[in-house]
Amino acid sequence: MNKIKASGKWALVSMATALLVACGGSEEPESTAKVEQKVETIEWKMVTTWPKNAPGMGTGAQVLADNIKEMSNGRLDIKVYAAGELVPALEVFDAVSRGTAQMGHGTAYYWKGKVSAAQFFSTVPFGLNAQEFNAWIAEGGGLALWEEIYAPFNLIPMVAGNAGVQMGGWFNKEINSLADFQGLKIRMPGLGGEVLEKVGASSINLPVSEVFTALQTGTIDATEWVGPYNDLAFGLYKAAKYYYYPGWHEPGSAVEAIFNKDAFDALPKDLKAIVRSAVQQANLAMLNEFTARNNAALQTLVNEHNVMLKPFPQDLLIALKQASYEVLEEIAANDPQSRKVYDSLKSFLGSVSEWHDVSERAFINARALE
Amino acid sequence: MNKIKASGKWALVSMATALLVACGGSEEPESTAKVEQKVETIEWKMVTTWPKNAPGMGTGAQVLADNIKEMSNGRLDIKVYAAGELVPALEVFDAVSRGTAQMGHGTAYYWKGKVSAAQFFSTVPFGLNAQEFNAWIAEGGGLALWEEIYAPFNLIPMVAGNAGVQMGGWFNKEINSLADFQGLKIRMPGLGGEVLEKVGASSINLPVSEVFTALQTGTIDATEWVGPYNDLAFGLYKAAKYYYYPGWHEPGSAVEAIFNKDAFDALPKDLKAIVRSAVQQANLAMLNEFTARNNAALQTLVNEHNVMLKPFPQDLLIALKQASYEVLEEIAANDPQSRKVYDSLKSFLGSVSEWHDVSERAFINARALE
Numbered sequence: 162m163n164k165i166k167a168s169g170k171w172a173l174v175s176m177a178t179a180l181l182v183a184c185g186g187s188e189e190p191e192s193t194a195k196v197e198q199k200v201e202t203i204e205w206k207m208v209t210t211w212p213k214n215a216p217g218m219g220t221g222a223q224v225l226a227d228n229i230k231e232m233s234n235g236r237l238d239i240k241v242y243a244a245g246e247l248v249p250a251l252e253v254f255d256a257v258s259r260g261t262a263q264m265g266h267g268t269a270y271y272w273k274g275k276v277s278a279a280q281f282f283s284t285v286p287f288g289l290n291a292q293e294f295n296a297w298i299a300e301g302g303g304l305a306l307w308e309e310i311y312a313p314f315n316l317i318p319m320v321a322g323n324a325g326v327q328m329g330g331w332f333n334k335e336i337n338s339l340a341d342f343q344g345l346k347i348r349m350p351g352l353g354g355e356v357l358e359k360v361g362a363s364s365i366n367l368p369v370s371e372v373f374t375a376l377q378t379g380t381i382d383a384t385e386w387v388g389p390y391n392d393l394a395f396g397l398y399k400a401a402k403y404y405y406y407p408g409w410h411e412p413g414s415a416v417e418a419i420f421n422k423d424a425f426d427a428l429p430k431d432l433k434a435i436v437r438s439a440v441q442q443a444n445l446a447m448l449n450e451f452t453a454r455n456n457a458a459l460q461t462l463v464n465e466h467n468v469m470l471k472p473f474p475q476d477l478l479i480a481l482k483q484a485s486y487e488v489l490e491e492i493a494a495n496d497p498q499s500r501k502v503y504d505s506l507k508s509f510l511g512s513v514s515e516w517h518d519v520s521e522r523a524f525i526n527a528r529a530l531e
Numbered sequence: 532m533n534k535i536k537a538s539g540k541w542a543l544v545s546m547a548t549a550l551l552v553a554c555g556g557s558e559e560p561e562s563t564a565k566v567e568q569k570v571e572t573i574e575w576k577m578v579t580t581w582p583k584n585a586p587g588m589g590t591g592a593q594v595l596a597d598n599i600k601e602m603s604n605g606r607l608d609i610k611v612y613a614a615g616e617l618v619p620a621l622e623v624f625d626a627v628s629r630g631t632a633q634m635g636h637g638t639a640y641y642w643k644g645k646v647s648a649a650q651f652f653s654t655v656p657f658g659l660n661a662q663e664f665n666a667w668i669a670e671g672g673g674l675a676l677w678e679e680i681y682a683p684f685n686l687i688p689m690v691a692g693n694a695g696v697q698m699g700g701w702f703n704k705e706i707n708s709l710a711d712f713q714g715l716k717i718r719m720p721g722l723g724g725e726v727l728e729k730v731g732a733s734s735i736n737l738p739v740s741e742v743f744t745a746l747q748t749g750t751i752d753a754t755e756w757v758g759p760y761n762d763l764a765f766g767l768y769k770a771a772k773y774y775y776y777p778g779w780h781e782p783g784s785a786v787e788a789i790f791n792k793d794a795f796d797a798l799p800k801d802l803k804a805i806v807r808s809a810v811q812q813a814n815l816a817m818l819n820e821f822t823a824r825n826n827a828a829l830q831t832l833v834n835e836h837n838v839m840l841k842p843f844p845q846d847l848l849i850a851l852k853q854a855s856y857e858v859l860e861e862i863a864a865n866d867p868q869s870r871k872v873y874d875s876l877k878s879f880l881g882s883v884s885e886w887h888d889v890s891e892r893a894f895i896n897a898r899a900l901e
Contacts, residue, residue, distance in 0.1 A: 292822055295818070441811070475900065
C-alpha cells in the first residue's frame with residue numbers, strides 16, 4: 162500500500178568507514194569518497210473531511226503531515242487533501258479502507274451508517290470532555306474497542322485532536338425555560354439532533370451552505386456550529402443574536418486519524434512510533450489552539466458584534482440530560498458492538514465524573530468565587 | 532555535549548544503487564554488495580527529581596526515553612537516573628546547565644532560588660488547570676517567556692507532563708470555616724505555604740521521610756501531597772482521616788523537561804523534532820494516567836479505608852483565593868522577570884477563565900444536575 166517514490170531521495174553519506182567493495186589495481190579508492198545512498202521515501206495521501214484550511218481542523222491536518230515529514234527526515238511524506246479534492250468528505254472512511262489514501266482525518270460520527278458504534282468516538286451529549294475522553298481512550302479501554310470496531314474495515318484509528326466543549330448554538334429568540342425551547346426548529350446533526358426530538362424541538366438537517374440563510378430568514382430558529390473561534394469566522398452573529406451555552410451536545414469533539422492497516426503495518430518500527438507520537442502531539446496542539454483562541458473570538462462577538470451570551474435554563478438542561486441518556490441507551494440496545502462501547506464509556510464517565518467533581522469541577526468553581 | 536558512542540552502531544545498507552567509487556580492472560563490484568554504514572548513536576543522560584519508579588512522574592520519564600529511542604531507531608539513547616542516582620533531586624537544574632547530563636525531568640518551582648520566575652511554570656494557587664496551562668505555554672506566549680528565563684542557564688524548557696488538579700490535603704480534624712483553619716500547622720511547601728501564612732495558618736517544611744510520622748503524632752495538623760493515585764501509595768490515610776478538596780494550591784502541576792542547550796542544538800533537525808514530539812506525547816500521556824487512575828484510588832480510600840472526603844468551606848476558599856493573588860503580586864513586585872511572566876499568566880488566566888466559565892465549567896456543572 163505504501164508508494165515508494167520512484168525518483169527516490171538521495172542523501173550524501175560520508176563513506177570514510179570501511180567499504181566492503183574490493184577495488185584492485187593501483188588506484189586506491191578515495192578514503193573520504195562520498196557515496197550517494199538512496200533513502201526510500203514513502204509517499205502517502207491523507208484525505209480529510211475538512212474544507213481547505215478550516216481553522217484548527219484543516220490546518221491541524223497539515224501540521225501533522227509536516228511534523229511527520231520532519232521527524233522522519235522526509236522518509237514519510239504525506240500530501241493532505243481537503244474535502245472534495247480527492248474524495249468527498251463522507252467518503253474518507255471508504256477511501257482509506259480500500260487504500261486509495263493511506264490516511265484519513267475527520268471525525269468518527271460521520272461513519273455511523275457503516276458502523277453504529279463509531280459515533281461514541283466523536284463526542285456524545287452530556288458525555289466526556291476532552292481531558293476525560295483522552296483518558297478513556299488511552300487508559301480506560303477506549304482505544305482497544307475503537308480498534309476492534311474499525312478492524313473489519315482494514316482501518317486503525319487514533320485521536321488526532323479535540324475542539325473542547327462547544328457552544329450551545331445561535332438562537333433568534335431568548336430561551337427562558339424548556340417550554341420556550343419546545344417547538345423550535347434547530348439545525349443540529351448527529352446525536353444532539355436525536356435528543357432535541359425527545360424534548361419537543363425539531364431537528365433540521367441542512368447543507369452547510371444553506372445554514373446562514375435559513376437562520377436569517379427564520380426557516381430555522383437556531384443552529385449549533387462549533388465554538389466562538391469557528392462561529393465568528395462563519396459570521397453566524399449576523400443571522401441570530403442569542404448565543405447559548407454550554408454545548409451540552411458536544412462536550413469534547415474529538416478528531417480522528419485513520420490509517421489503512423496494510424499501509425501502517427508496512428511502515429518500519431521507527432516510522433510507526435513517529436506517526437503515533439505525531440498524532441498525539443497534534444491532539445494536544447489542537448486543544449491548545451481552541452482553548453487559547455475561543456476566548457478572543459468570544460470577546461469579539463460580545464463586544465464588537467453585540468451578541469447576547471446566555472446560559473441555557475436549568476430545567477431545559479435537566480430535560481436534555483435525561484433525553485441524552487435515553488438516546489444513548491437506545492443506540493446501545495440496537496447492536497451488541499454499540500452496547501459494549503457505550504458500557505465502557507458510561508462506566509468511565511461515572512468514575513471520572515466522581516473524581517472530577519472533587520478536582521476539576523470543585524477547583525474551577527472555587528476559582529470563580531468572589 | 533552529545534556523547535557519540537565509541538563502539539557505534541552498524542546498519543547494513545543495501546548498495547545496489549550506483550557507487551561513485553570507480554573500480555578498474557576485471558573485477559566488477561558486486562551489484563548487491565552490502566556496505567556497513569556507521570549510524571551514530573548519541574548517548575544522553577536524563578537526571579530526574581523523582582524517586583525511582585514514582586507513579587506517573589518517574590515512570591513517565593522512562594517512557595519518554597523509550598519513545599525517543601524507538602522513534603529515532605536507536606540513534607538517541609537516553610539513560611534515566613532517579614533522584615540521587617547521579618545527582619540529588621535539587622541539583623538537576625545545575626547538572627543539566629553545565630552538561631553533566633544532557634536532559635532533566637522535574638518541576639520548575641524547585642529552581643525558584645536560582646530564578647524566581649520559574650515557579651510560575653509549575654502551577655500557582657488559583658491559577659491555570661492543565662488544559663489552560665498547556666494552552667498558555669503553546670499559544671499564549673508562555674513558552675517564549677520560559678525559554679527567556681532559562682536561557683542564561685544554557686537550558687531549554689518544555690512541558691513534559693501534568694498531574695491535573697491535586698487534592699487539598701489530609702487533615703486530622705474537620706474544617707468548617709476559615710476560623711477552624713487558622714492556627715493549624717500544615718506541611719505545604721512552595722507558594723501554597725506562603726498563602727497559608729497570610730490566612731493565619733502555619734506552613735511547616737518537613738523532609739518527605741518525616742511527613743507521615745509528624746501527621747500521625749500531631750506534630751503537624753495536616754499535609755498536602757498529590758492526589759489519590761499517589762496519596763494512596765504513600766499511605767497517608769493511616770495518619771489522618773479527613774481528605775479535603777479541591778487542591779486550590781496546585782490546580783495543574785506541570786512537569787518539565789529541560790535540555791542542555793548545546794546538546795539540544797547539536798542534534799540533527801529530525802532528532803530535534805522527535806524530541807519535541809515525544810515530550811508533548813509524554814505531557815498528554817501523564818495527564819491521561821492521572822485522570823484515569825485518581826478515581827480508582829479515591830474509591831479505595833473512601834470505601835476501603837473509610838477516609839472522609841470533604842470540600843473546603845466557602846469562606847476559607849475565598850480567603851485563600853485573595854491571599855493567593857497577594858502572594859503572586861508580591862513575587863511579581865520583587866523582580867522584573869517575575870513581573871513579566873506573572874502579567875502574561877494573569878492575562879491568559881483572565882481570558883481563558885471567561886471562556887471556560889461558559890464552556891468547561893458550565894458543561895461540567897450541567898452534567899452534574901439532577
